Amino acid sequence: xxxxxxxxxxxxxxxxxGTLHWEEVKKAIRLSPKDxxxxxxxxxxxxxxxxxxxxxxxxxxxxxxxxxxxxGGRVTKCDCGHEFGDYRINWKLGCQVYVRKTxxxxxxxVTIPEARHNTELVQMREFYCPGCYALLGxxxxxxxxxxxxxMLPDLDSFYGEWLGQPLPDESPDWFQDKTLEKPAEWVRG
Amino acid sequence: xxxxxxxxxxxxVVDQRDTSFKESGYxxxxxxxxxxxxxxxxxxxFQMRLVASCINARETAKLISxxxxxxxxxxxxxxxxxxxxxxxxxxxxxxxxxxxxxxxxKSIAELNFEDDPGINPGDIFSVNDxxxxxxHNADCYTFLPIYHENELVGWTVGLNHIVDVGGIQPGGLGxxxxxxxxxxxxxxxxxxxxNFKQEKWWDLHWKRRTRTEMFNxxxxxxxxxxxxxxxxxxxxxxxxxxxxxxxxAMKEIIERERRLMINRLKTMAVPGxxxxxxxxxxxxxxxxxxxxxxxxxNWILHKPAELTxxxxxxxxxxxxxLTSEGEFHCNAYPSAVRMLTSLGxxxxxxxxxxxxxxxxxxxxxxxxxxxxxxxxxxxxxTVMGLAEVGAVAYHYLRCLSYAYFSRGFLEExxxxxxxxxxxxxxxxxxDGFQWAGGDMALITCWGQGGKAFADxxxxxxxxxxxxxDQGEVELSEFLQPxxxxxxxxxxxxxxGHGKYRSGLEIGMMQMIxxxxxxxxxxxxSGTSGMGGAALGMCGGYPRSNDVIIYAHDTNIREVIDQGGxxxxxxVEMRQMIDDGTLKVGNMELFNCPxxxxxxxxxxxxxxxxxxxxxxxxxxxxxxxxxxxxVKYGWISPECAKTVYGTVTDDSGKVDSQASDALREQMxxxxxxxxxxxxxxxxxxxxxxxxxxxxxDMHAMFVDNCKYEKxxxxxxxxxxxxxxxxx
Numbered sequence: 001x002x003x004x005x006x007x008x009x010x011x012x013x014x015x016x017x018g019t020l021h022w023e024e025v026k027k028a029i030r031l032s033p034k035d036x037x038x039x040x041x042x043x044x045x046x047x048x049x050x051x052x053x054x055x056x057x058x059x060x061x062x063x064x065x066x067x068x069x070x071x072g073g074r075v076t077k078c079d080c081g082h083e084f085g086d087y088r089i090n091w092k093l094g095c096q097v098y099v100r101k102t103x104x105x106x107x108x109x110v111t112i113p114e115a116r117h118n119t120e121l122v123q124m125r126e127f128y129c130p131g132c133y134a135l136l137g138x139x140x141x142x143x144x145x146x147x148x149x150x151m152l153p154d155l156d157s158f159y160g161e162w163l164g165q166p167l168p169d170e171s172p173d174w175f176q177d178k179t180l181e182k183p184a185e186w187v188r189g
Numbered sequence: 190x191x192x193x194x195x196x197x198x199x200x201x202v203v204d205q206r207d208t209s210f211k212e213s214g215y216x217x218x219x220x221x222x223x224x225x226x227x228x229x230x231x232x233x234x235f236q237m238r239l240v241a242s243c244i245n246a247r248e249t250a251k252l253i254s255x256x257x258x259x260x261x262x263x264x265x266x267x268x269x270x271x272x273x274x275x276x277x278x279x280x281x282x283x284x285x286x287x288x289x290x291x292x293x294x295k296s297i298a299e300l301n302f303e304d305d306p307g308i309n310p311g312d313i314f315s316v317n318d319x320x321x322x323x324x325h326n327a328d329c330y331t332f333l334p335i336y337h338e339n340e341l342v343g344w345t346v347g348l349n350h351i352v353d354v355g356g357i358q359p360g361g362l363g364x365x366x367x368x369x370x371x372x373x374x375x376x377x378x379x380x381x382x383x384n385f386k387q388e389k390w391w392d393l394h395w396k397r398r399t400r401t402e403m404f405n406x407x408x409x410x411x412x413x414x415x416x417x418x419x420x421x422x423x424x425x426x427x428x429x430x431x432x433x434x435x436x437x438a439m440k441e442i443i444e445r446e447r448r449l450m451i452n453r454l455k456t457m458a459v460p461g462x463x464x465x466x467x468x469x470x471x472x473x474x475x476x477x478x479x480x481x482x483x484x485x486x487n488w489i490l491h492k493p494a495e496l497t498x499x500x501x502x503x504x505x506x507x508x509x510x511l512t513s514e515g516e517f518h519c520n521a522y523p524s525a526v527r528m529l530t531s532l533g534x535x536x537x538x539x540x541x542x543x544x545x546x547x548x549x550x551x552x553x554x555x556x557x558x559x560x561x562x563x564x565x566x567x568x569x570x571t572v573m574g575l576a577e578v579g580a581v582a583y584h585y586l587r588c589l590s591y592a593y594f595s596r597g598f599l600e601e602x603x604x605x606x607x608x609x610x611x612x613x614x615x616x617x618x619x620d621g622f623q624w625a626g627g628d629m630a631l632i633t634c635w636g637q638g639g640k641a642f643a644d645x646x647x648x649x650x651x652x653x654x655x656x657x658d659q660g661e662v663e664l665s666e667f668l669q670p671x672x673x674x675x676x677x678x679x680x681x682x683x684x685g686h687g688k689y690r691s692g693l694e695i696g697m698m699q700m701i702x703x704x705x706x707x708x709x710x711x712x713x714s715g716t717s718g719m720g721g722a723a724l725g726m727c728g729g730y731p732r733s734n735d736v737i738i739y740a741h742d743t744n745i746r747e748v749i750d751q752g753g754x755x756x757x758x759x760v761e762m763r764q765m766i767d768d769g770t771l772k773v774g775n776m777e778l779f780n781c782p783x784x785x786x787x788x789x790x791x792x793x794x795x796x797x798x799x800x801x802x803x804x805x806x807x808x809x810x811x812x813x814x815x816x817x818x819v820k821y822g823w824i825s826p827e828c829a830k831t832v833y834g835t836v837t838d839d840s841g842k843v844d845s846q847a848s849d850a851l852r853e854q855m856x857x858x859x860x861x862x863x864x865x866x867x868x869x870x871x872x873x874x875x876x877x878x879x880x881x882x883x884x885d886m887h888a889m890f891v892d893n894c895k896y897e898k899x900x901x902x903x904x905x906x907x908x909x910x911x912x913x914x915x
Contacts, residue, residue: 012597015599015600015642016599016642018642018643018688018689018811020642022643025600025642025643028600029600029601033456034456034457034598038596038597038598039596039597041597042596042597043597058459058595059594059595060591060595061591061594061727061728062641062688062727062728062804062805062806062809063727063728063806092866093866093870094866095865095866096859096860096863096864096865096866097863097864097865097866097869098859098862098863098864099869108831108832109686109730109807109832110730110733111682111683111686111828111831111832112680112682112683112733112736112760112800114736114738114759114760114763114778114780115683115733115734115735115736115780115797115799115800116733116734117718117719117720117733117734118717118718118719118780120883121468121470121489121718121719121883121885121886122468122718122719122720126859126863127728128859128860128863130865132856133856133857133859133860134728134806134808134809135728135806135807135808135859136727136728136806137724137725137727137728138724138725138728138729138730138731139723139724139725140719140720140722140723140724140731141466141468141723142468142489142882142883142886142889143873143876143881143882143886144873144876144877144882144886144890144907146902146903146906146907147906148464148466148723148724149462149464150463150464150591150724151461151462151463151464151591151595152461152462153459153460153461153595154459154460154461154462154498154500155461157460157500158459158460158461161500162455162460162500175461177462179906180902180905180906183870183905183906183907183908184905184908186867186870186871186908187908
């Protein structure tokens with residue numbers, strides 16, 4: 001694909017690092033149409049930032065990526081290298097979990113006492129990467145509420161239909177939520 | 190012989206519009222945009238003439254109003270619709286309202302207004318009944334047909350949010366109402382004027398059925414004046430361009446912008462499923478007593494939204510699992526869902542040449558019949574359903590922020606949540622003068638949520654209203670003399686923490702000044718102790734709760750007389766109470782909507798919208814940003830240490846070495862006190878098996894599990910046996 005330098009890779013790198021000057025950010029916001037090769041530049045920037053070689057297919061949060069494994073398969077992987085397994089299973093089920101249940105525990109992170117949550121009704125769940133202990137997700141939900149799968153991308157449609165670069169292992173099965181397989185496995189012991 | 194093009198009836202053209210889209214996938218079946226292709230400059234000139242006309246009507250007409258919400262807070266809109274009801278162009282203002290017009294026109298077509306009462310040149314129609322299209326009864330629509338010779342070629346429409354609707358509670362946003370009969374003044378589509386003038390009898394309804402007759406009569410005159418003025422301007426446009434061009438170009442605008450929006454999504458997003466969730470409670474139990482037995486209970490509102498960015502670039506939101514309709518103020522009809530949630534779309538991709546209803550051709554919803562957003566009871570109360578729907582607007586901002594983030598367009602991430610405190614007041618002054626009013630001051634001035642690349646701005650943003658200011662205190666005080674504003678302040682540490690934090694929230698402090706014989710204040714709120722959002726962004730902490738405090742029997746007048754400082758927000762008030770300078774007889778704290786609270790002279794009334802969410806792990810926040818935070822007083826050194834793991838002195842100077850060590854220690858603490866997901870799952874599963882939860886949560890799960898999708902997820906996640914019941 002031809003390079004579209006109206007928004008350069010260097011600027012994108014700075015945007016990812018949070019150091020791009022606001023005036024430059026505004027230019028990016030105003031860019032119309034957007035730079036056509038943004039996604040490919042993004043993948044380059046991201047791949048250069050991680051200490052491993054698995055091919056990044058998509059970034060799904062600050063630390064998490066869906067990567068293609070050399071021997072086949074697509075897994076969720078943290079930039080620290082920890083792998084969460086099949087990306088179709090909610091990665092929260094591969095985390096370390098801490099639940100804030102009391103006013104004091106919630107008060108550690110909701111720093112205005114009057115604005116704290118009602119702990120009779122909700123708890124605050126924190127999901128950490130077991131590799132680096134980065135905080136990956138926070139939920140404020142009632143006890144017993146199923147953990148929320150925040151994002152399941154349709155990777156094959158994205159690469160094949162939108163980008164015109166189909167993935168070699170495309171299959172309709174990739175866009176299926178497989179989360180419930182994990183508790184089914186756990187209950188079997 | 191119908192009144193529309195080629196002698197068709199209104200019902201026929203509405204039906205034809207729907208059918209042609211369904212069959213072809215193009216708005217009005219337009220595969221080609223011939224006028225646009227032939228002469229784009231002329232097309233643009235036409236479009237801009239429409240926009241200018243709408244803005245002109247608004248800016249002129251609003252001077253007739255006395256309502257601060259119209260004059261200075263922007264909930265006022267003038268729009269142009271085609272005969273079928275699609276809004277083609279609109280003025281500045283709260284743009285979501287355009288989404289209701291197709292529903293309103295469809296309603297009067299189905300009611301056969303064409304035959305009775307007739308739709309004639311110069312006739313004025315009015316409606317605020319949510320069953321027929323408006324979002325709720327505070328949003329009053331006034332509209333006028335545009336004729337060219339004998340053909341109906343469009344509608345001019347005026348809309349604004351009135352101050353008081355005559356419900357149980359004062360104001361336009363009451364938070365107690367079991368049915369439409371307690372919502373206040375609600376009128377279905379009604380012919381209220383002819384020959385370009387409202388009937389005199391119509392004024393009497395405003396005078397007798399609402400508390401703020403002056404505001405409401407003038408607002409009605411403002412809407413009528415604006416639509417007449419816009420009508421005449423549009424006639425000039427038709428004269429200049431010709432009616433055939435006008436009729437066709439109006440449709441091409443819709444199809445052109447539908448394509449533009451789809452293209453924008455395909456450029457910036459990633460197809461897939463994205464989830465959003467919010468909870469809120471409704472606390473009627475023991476408040477409504479035996480008068481309304483079906484309402485004498487509490488509800489936990491469960492609002493799940495799964496947004497699918499479809500491969501064809503359109504959007505589908507599935508709300509299966511949504512709380513059932515109830516005898517509460519929170520119901521809303523699908524038109525209100527379209528209206529409010531479009532506010533979450535404008536900033537994300539729908540910033541086109543003119544705001545119009547093209548959105549309805551590329552967004553779909555599943556709103557289960559019998560749920561609170563698709564009530565089957567025609568008497569459902571809807572007076573404040575918009576607060577519940579309004580929160581759902583933010584599923585677009587959150588979900589599309591993830592979609593843009595994944596694609597590399599970090600600058601377009603804009604994850605926000607619904608917020609806002611406002612109040613209605615009602616009183617009787619010392620001389621017996623009865624009055625009422627309301628203010629949405631803190632609806633229009635939120636701190637922004639943290640973004641993927643930077644902090645949110647302080648006091649910079651407003652979801653439902655494009656004019657994110659706080660209004661003008663002087664004008665509000667002139668109209669509501671009991672509400673003396675003694676402070677506004679950005680509150681230190683009051684933000685959603687994260688690698689990128691949200692902007693600080695603003696606190697408001699009012700002193701009640703000489704209320705006379707009586708004064709009550711009823712405050713609405715976007716939270717209920719369960720936060721404003723259930724999910725944070727990438728490890729950032731989600732939105733916290735609104736804070737509303739009534740402090741009665743204070744010594745604030747003595748403090749002022751002695752020249753002492755007075756509190757600017759509820760935190761300063763707490764500090765002054767703690768140090769003994771402020772004395773308070775009785776204090777009421779709410780994180781939720783309040784009942785109507787009687788207030789007396791010298792009482793203090795404080796409110797603040799809960800902070801928005803942060804983005805990312807707080808332990809990764811840059812030391813340089815924290816240095817600035819502490820230096821400017823946005824974050825306290827204590828908060829920098831306990832939340833951000835950063836050691837600073839009082840001037841903000843960071844001790845990097847000590848901070849690195851502290852962060853390491855805090856990560857180790859995470860390790861020590863967390864358990865692996867399987868162990869956590871076992872514990873949580875036991876809670877579900879034992880049903881160890883609050884009785885209101887129990888009722889919520891019972892309701893949610895009526896839906897197959899939620900039940901399957903719930904049963905599957907916790908691996909419950911088929912015989913599991915509640």
